[in-house]
Amino acid sequence: MTSPHLKIVADAHIWGVENAFSRLPGYEVELCCVESRAINRQLLMDADILLTRSSTRVDAALLDGSRVRFAATATIGDDHYDKHWLDQQGIGWANAAGSSTGSVIEYMTTLLLELHVQNMISIPDTTIGIIGAGRIGARLASLCQKLGMKVMVNDPPRQRAEGNHSFYELNELLEQADLITLHTPLIRHGQDCTHHLIGKTELEQFNGRGIINAARGSCIDNQALLHWLDGDSTRFAALDCWEYEPTPMQALLAHPGMVIATPHIAGHSLDGKAANTAFAYLALCRFLNIEPTWQMAHDLPEAQNIKVIIPSGEPWFTLHTAATALYPLADDHATMKSWLDLTDDELPNAFSGYRRHYPVRRAWQQAPVHFSSGICAETRHLTHVIGLKTV
Numbered sequence: 572m573t574s575p576h577l578k579i580v581a582d583a584h585i586w587g588v589e590n591a592f593s594r595l596p597g598y599e600v601e602l603c604c605v606e607s608r609a610i611n612r613q614l615l616m617d618a619d620i621l622l623t624r625s626s627t628r629v630d631a632a633l634l635d636g637s638r639v640r641f642a643a644t645a646t647i648g649d650d651h652y653d654k655h656w657l658d659q660q661g662i663g664w665a666n667a668a669g670s671s672t673g674s675v676i677e678y679m680t681t682l683l684l685e686l687h688v689q690n691m692i693s694i695p696d697t698t699i700g701i702i703g704a705g706r707i708g709a710r711l712a713s714l715c716q717k718l719g720m721k722v723m724v725n726d727p728p729r730q731r732a733e734g735n736h737s738f739y740e741l742n743e744l745l746e747q748a749d750l751i752t753l754h755t756p757l758i759r760h761g762q763d764c765t766h767h768l769i770g771k772t773e774l775e776q777f778n779g780r781g782i783i784n785a786a787r788g789s790c791i792d793n794q795a796l797l798h799w800l801d802g803d804s805t806r807f808a809a810l811d812c813w814e815y816e817p818t819p820m821q822a823l824l825a826h827p828g829m830v831i832a833t834p835h836i837a838g839h840s841l842d843g844k845a846a847n848t849a850f851a852y853l854a855l856c857r858f859l860n861i862e863p864t865w866q867m868a869h870d871l872p873e874a875q876n877i878k879v880i881i882p883s884g885e886p887w888f889t890l891h892t893a894a895t896a897l898y899p900l901a902d903d904h905a906t907m908k909s910w911l912d913l914t915d916d917e918l919p920n921a922f923s924g925y926r927r928h929y930p931v932r933r934a935w936q937q938a939p940v941h942f943s944s945g946i947c948a949e950t951r952h953l954t955h956v957i958g959l960k961t962v
């Protein structure tokens with residue numbers, strides 16, 4: 572008996588896509604990997620499965636009339652999927668929520684340490700307002716508490732569902748936090764709309780100095796953010812996500828208050844991208860009701876020890892040195908700031924190209940740290956808190 576034919580159209584930039592999806596038990600797979608801009612109605616007419624990253628809008632305009640019965644995005648965010656329409660059509664869909672959480676937490680940890688060593692904040696004296704307490708926001712809240720920060724969490728849907736009093740209203744965060752950071756999904760309509768969640772009104776209310784966005788660009792009105800930065804030279808922003816990606820606002824990128832600018836790579840550690848793929852793969856196996864055979868770990872390089880020369884006995888500086896040995900955040904920032912001279916046509920290519928060919932960055936558990944000399948008990952404790960593996 573011949574196996575049924577299964578045509579899969581996939582974004583070629585899904586990490587490990589060929590190894591993961593070209594063999595599925597019980598099917599004769601035709602895997603068609605293309606650039607995201609080549610994913611169109613015509614290509615999908617006779618496809619059964621669609622696998623995307625965030626740059627493909629999956630909706631009626633793309634899929635109506637096609638044979639596609641399941642679509643998965645190898646990303647945490649799924650705002651590019653018209654989930655209501657997919658449900659109405661009986662087309663299965665999945666996101667990779669939870670997959671690259673660790674990578675985003677490592678980005679956030681490195682960023683907080685970077686802000687500390689640059690004297691923008693003092694970690695233990697900072698009140699951080701976390702907006703959005705899903706997998707990432709909740710894990711970040713717990714980490715920040717362990718680092719001695721005062722943590723205020725805002726998450727209206729969770730507050731309604733859980734009815735407890737550990738959540739703060741957005742205006743309370745804006746009034747009391749020194750630093751706010753966004754970790755919400757992008758929701759364009761309704762009660763929990765997060766599009767321009769932070770706009771002119773909210774920024775006028777905000778008494779703190781710093782804003783971080785590692786959620787989706789348009790959760791913050793970038794024009795309003797630019798005005799806010801203009802209003803006081805002690806204010807600063809760290810953006811990983813930009814409104815109008817892949818064409819971030821040049822004036823915002825150029826602003827001296829834009830202290831850490833990165834091109835939407837918080838989740839892009841190698842292990843984060845591999846986990847994105849693994850989540851999409853497992854979702855497809857569940858949909859097809861088949862046993863998974865591909866194992867992500869077999870395709871990842873082995874862990875490598877990283878030697879860290881300790882600069883001084885000061886714990887936060889030691890942690891910063893170790894964190895940036897694993898993840899040189901300043902390199903991403905310097906690269907993005909170097910795009911200031913690019914034309915409007917060149918900037919989106921630089922932004923997307925850097926993300927596509929992003930330098931390899933390993934998860935901290937895959938890159939054990941070997942300190943050049945002994946570290947004090949407090950530093951040792953903090954290395955564990957931030958998730959470093961020491962040898």
Ligand SMILES: O=C(O)[C@H](O)[C@H](O)COP(=O)(O)O
Nearest residue numbers: 624625626646647648835838
């Ligand atoms: O939603 C996510 O997983 C992240 O924002 C991810 O970094 C998106 O990556 P992209 O598909 O844009 O490469």
